[in-house]
Amino acid sequence: MSVAVSRRSSGVTLIELLVALVLGLLVAGGIVTVVTSTSASNHAQNQLSQVLEGGRYALERITDDLRMANGLYCASTGGIAAHAASGLWLDGLRAPTVYARDIMTSLASKDLTTAWGQRSGGNTYPAAPSSPYALPPFLSMRGYDCDTTACKPVNPPTSVAPAMGKGVGARALGTSLVTLRFMDSSRGWVLGGNSRVVTNAADGSIAAIHIASAAGEPALKEFASGDLAMLADCSGAQIFAVTGNPDFVPDPTRNFSAPALQGMQAAPKLFDFNTDYLSVTYYVKVVANDDGTTTGALARKAGNGAEELVRGVERLDFLYGVEDADGNTRYLTADDVDSGAGGSIGCPPSVPSPLGGDPGCLWRAVKSIEVRLLMAGERAIYTLTPDEQMYAYALDGFAMPAAPNAAGRKVTPVAQGFGNAKIRREFTALVSVRNYNP
Numbered sequence: 364m365s366v367a368v369s370r371r372s373s374g375v376t377l378i379e380l381l382v383a384l385v386l387g388l389l390v391a392g393g394i395v396t397v398v399t400s401t402s403a404s405n406h407a408q409n410q411l412s413q414v415l416e417g418g419r420y421a422l423e424r425i426t427d428d429l430r431m432a433n434g435l436y437c438a439s440t441g442g443i444a445a446h447a448a449s450g451l452w453l454d455g456l457r458a459p460t461v462y463a464r465d466i467m468t469s470l471a472s473k474d475l476t477t478a479w480g481q482r483s484g485g486n487t488y489p490a491a492p493s494s495p496y497a498l499p500p501f502l503s504m505r506g507y508d509c510d511t512t513a514c515k516p517v518n519p520p521t522s523v524a525p526a527m528g529k530g531v532g533a534r535a536l537g538t539s540l541v542t543l544r545f546m547d548s549s550r551g552w553v554l555g556g557n558s559r560v561v562t563n564a565a566d567g568s569i570a571a572i573h574i575a576s577a578a579g580e581p582a583l584k585e586f587a588s589g590d591l592a593m594l595a596d597c598s599g600a601q602i603f604a605v606t607g608n609p610d611f612v613p614d615p616t617r618n619f620s621a622p623a624l625q626g627m628q629a630a631p632k633l634f635d636f637n638t639d640y641l642s643v644t645y646y647v648k649v650v651a652n653d654d655g656t657t658t659g660a661l662a663r664k665a666g667n668g669a670e671e672l673v674r675g676v677e678r679l680d681f682l683y684g685v686e687d688a689d690g691n692t693r694y695l696t697a698d699d700v701d702s703g704a705g706g707s708i709g710c711p712p713s714v715p716s717p718l719g720g721d722p723g724c725l726w727r728a729v730k731s732i733e734v735r736l737l738m739a740g741e742r743a744i745y746t747l748t749p750d751e752q753m754y755a756y757a758l759d760g761f762a763m764p765a766a767p768n769a770a771g772r773k774v775t776p777v778a779q780g781f782g783n784a785k786i787r788r789e790f791t792a793l794v795s796v797r798n799y800n801p
Contacts, residue, residue, distance in 0.1 A: 407751060410740035410786045417673045418738040418790040421661050424672050426794045428643050428663075429732050431545040433503045434797030435459060436632055437597040458497040459600035462618045463591050466602065467491075470502065473642030474523040474542045474664070477501040477723065484516025485702045486722035494717045495619050498602070500727035504798065506541040506681055506697030511778055514539075515698035524646040524664065529780030531651045535659045537774030538679045539697070540646035541732075545797065546595070547641050551634040552580050560594070560624060560631070568621035569594070569603075572611045572633055581635075583609050591636035594622070597629040602636055641665060647679050649780065657780055658741045677781060678737035678774065680758050684730045686799070687711060694733060700725045730799040735791050739776070743784040754787035 375383075463469075467478055476483050479491040488501060507514040509527065523542065525534045534540070552558055557575035562568065572594065576583050592605045604617035611633070613621055634640070644664040649657050650671065661676040662669045682694040688709035695704065701723050703710065710724035737756050753764035759772045767776050767783040776783055 406744050407747060407786060410744060411788075414675060414738045414740055414786055414788050417675045418736065418788060421673045421676055421736055421738070422734065422790050422792045424661070424663065425645055425734055425736075426792050428543055428545075428645070429734065429794040429796055432543045432729070432732070432796040432798045434545040434548070435593075435600050436546050436548050436551070436595040436634070437630065459593065459595070459602050460495055460622075461498055462495050462601060462603040462613075462620060462622045464604070464617055464619060466502075466591065469591050469637045469640075470642075472667070473544065473640070474519075474644050475502070475642075476505060476517060476519060476523065484698070486516075487720075488722055489718040489720045492718055493619070496717050499716070499718060499721070499723075500725075501723035503544050504542065504726050504729065505723075506683065506700065507539055508680075508696045508698050509537060509539050511536040511774055515696070516701040523644055524662075524669075525648060529649065529657070531649055531657060533649045535647040535649050535677065536779045538647040538659070538677075539681055540644060540679070541681050541697070542642060542644045544640060544642050546593070546634060547639045550581060550639040551632045552576060554631040554633060558633075562624050563621070566621070567624055569601075569613055569624050571607075571613075572605075574609045574611065574633060576609075585638065586611075586635045587637070590638070593634040593636040593640070594624075594631065595634065596625065596631040599625055601625075645679070647676050650674060652742055654742060656742060656782065658739070659779070659781070661736070675738050675741050676736055677739045677776060677779060677787070678735070678756060678758075680735045682733040682735075683725075684732065684793075685725050686728045686730055687725070692730065695725070700729070726798075728799065729796060731793055731795050733791065733793050735789065737787055737789055739781065739787045740785040743782040744786070745784050747784050747786070751786065752783055754789065756789050757791075 467475070477488055479488060481488055486501070507517070507519050511527070519540065524540055525532060527534045527536050529536065552574045554560060554572070558577070559573055560569060561571045561573065563570045572592070574583060586608055591602055592611055593600055593602045601622045603622040604614040605611040606614045615621070642665070646662055646664070647659045648662045648669070650660045651657055658674055659677045660674045661672045661679070663672055682696065683700050684692055684694050685700060686692050688711050703725055708725065710721055711728045713721055713724065713727070735758060737754070749766065753766055755761050755764050759774070761769065761772070767787070776785070
């Protein structure tokens with residue numbers, strides 16, 4: 364007798380296996396999509412945070428120096444001239460009186476492009492003077508407006524900033540620059556107590572200045588032979604050549620005449636003009652990333668070296684708020700300030716000057732400076748959408764975000780050698796300056 368054995372099959376069918384694989388692929392694809400989207404969003408958010416942080420820091424550093432433009436201790440060098448009740452010209456008190464015959468030697472290393480008797484831009488500067496004079500505005504501040512080919516009113520020499528280009532170390536194409544000068548008020552020697560001024564009884568001129576360096580003040584050995592002295596208080600200043608140390612005596616061979624001591628000095632202080640009168644230039648230079656691409660960096664040049672402050676700066680522009688002879692305030696480019704808008708804007712009133720001319724006179728009337736900069740991520744993010752790449756930059760004529768290569772932009776990232784696939788934001792600040800506001 365035979366016995367039939369019943370066997371039940373086990374496992375899954377081919378169809379079930381295929382369905383499971385498809386479902387698994389769908390789930391895996393969804394996970395990959397979410398991870399990719401999250402990663403791209405995270406990269407964009409991180410870059411936006413870096414752009415915002417870098418932009419705020421860059422503006423903070425620039426505005427700190429812009430506020431000090433032409434500041435001399437606790438007085439200023441510019442402003443609109445007016446008669447006080449006594450009949451004195453007020454800007455004649457504010458601007459330092461220069462007794463030194465050769466101030467240009469002290470300024471030669473301070474990014475100077477406006478020397479005696481030279482033509483620079485549209486101005487011809489006065490010949491070297493032969494008598495004391497008020498420090499002129501063209502020795503105190505100068506800006507340069509640049510497109511991708513040249514700068515106005517003049518191309519700055521490489522002693523001021525590198526030539527424009529796309530290569531590492533060049534000045535970024537289409538970026539402007541400004542040179543500011545001001546006294547480092549943290550330096551110098553306070554007069555009073557053991558430090559004092561000795562005057563000539565006959566005419567009240569300065570016979571000598573004795574300095575006893577106090578705690579916290581610079582060592583007197585820093586005052587090198589041949590340096591100029593600046594004696595300043597909160598109403599004015601004098602710049603003159605001296606000999607000796609620690610008793611500084613006006614040098615009759617290097618001064619037009621003996622410097623006169625102003626009456627009723629308020630918080631007087633002596634400075635070494637050669638070292639304490641600072642010249643600061645801001646510009647944008649091209650720097651290399653570690654992936655072979657380039658980006659822009661805000662550079663601050665003070666003295667012989669330039670300090671890199673923050674990376675990601677691609678554009679830098681300035682507009683200067685000037686009060687003209689009629690009392691109207693308008694915002695001008697550096698070229699228009701330098702030329703008086705081609706001679707259409709009159710010079711503000713000024714103290715009579717033995718220089719015989721007042722080129723660049725509107726630099727004396729700069730009340731405020733508007734700074735604009737464009738910040739970008741250092742490296743490209745190729746997952747950015749076209750909308751995420753859009754940005755506004757008002758000086759391009761775009762108040763609303765537009766594409767990096769939009770028609771009408773004065774400067775595009777590609778023209779500068781930078782990639783489009785970055786997040787960009789415009790930053791602006793309006794700064795009142797010491798040039799006009801003591």
